Amino acid sequence: MTEQDRDKQKAAVVAEIVRSKGFKTVACSNVGLNPRTFRQWMATDAEFRQAVEDAVEIARDYRDDMAEKKLYENVEAGDVTSIIFYCKTRLKNRGYTEKVLPQPQPEQAPAQPTLPEPQIVDGEKIAASIQKKITAKKTYIVKLLKKQNKYTPELSMQVKIVAQLLVRTEILAEQIFDVNHKPVNVELSREGNERESISPKEKLYLDLLTQSQKALRALGMNTDSRERKTDNDGFADFINQFKDEEE
Secondary structure, eight states: OOOHHHHHHHHHHHHHHHTTTTTHHHHHHHHOHHHHHHHHHHHHHHHHHHHHHHHHHHHHHHHHHHHHHHHHHHHHOHHHHHHHHHHHHGGGGGGSSSOOOOOOOOOOOOOOOOOOOOOOOOOHHHHHHHHHHHHHHHHHHHHHHHHTTTOGGGHHHHHHHHHHHHHHHHHHHHTTTTTOOOOOEEEEESSSOOEEEEEEHHHHHHHHHHHHHHHHHHHTTTTHHOOOTTHHHHHHHHHHHHHHOOO
């Protein structure tokens, strides 16, 4: 098998994984790929492994959406079991739970005021939150590309890079638009003269905007910025579109 034929078969099995609802063994069987060969590619080809993981994630999201849709259809049809399950899982705040609710405690004398304990930043929670944002952004980009008939499994790595850039840009934007952020640093020379310089965060933010523009353009998106290179309004509108759609 030539390298070109191998690449075609890899792309075919990735696409078939999506069509097979994420079941990799079924996908291999449908395209006539030996499962042993598939496992070997997964172990030796990082790009192929990432494409497979992305395809499985897209298929899993589809299965979840379909299951939720069917559940709600049963609720609308009056299925009692589905209604009970829906209430127990989605309407806990309205009292639909079998757990014993805490009883009100008798009033006690007010405790002596104490100094608040310093907050400890949980690095794992922050990392998990960022990864969740990247996954959501990646899923949305794929859906948007599919609507425009531009998505292929080979774009999975590029889509991930774009999602990471956009999330990083948004995180940095929250920092530089904070009321306490100073866009210009002022330093005093030995002679007592003021010397101003742009904040490194401002420079990094502008650099990330430029990288995001290029990455989006490589996917065939943000085409209005290609026509107006000196006008960043199109890109700003595009970023706002991402936020509006995800919210």
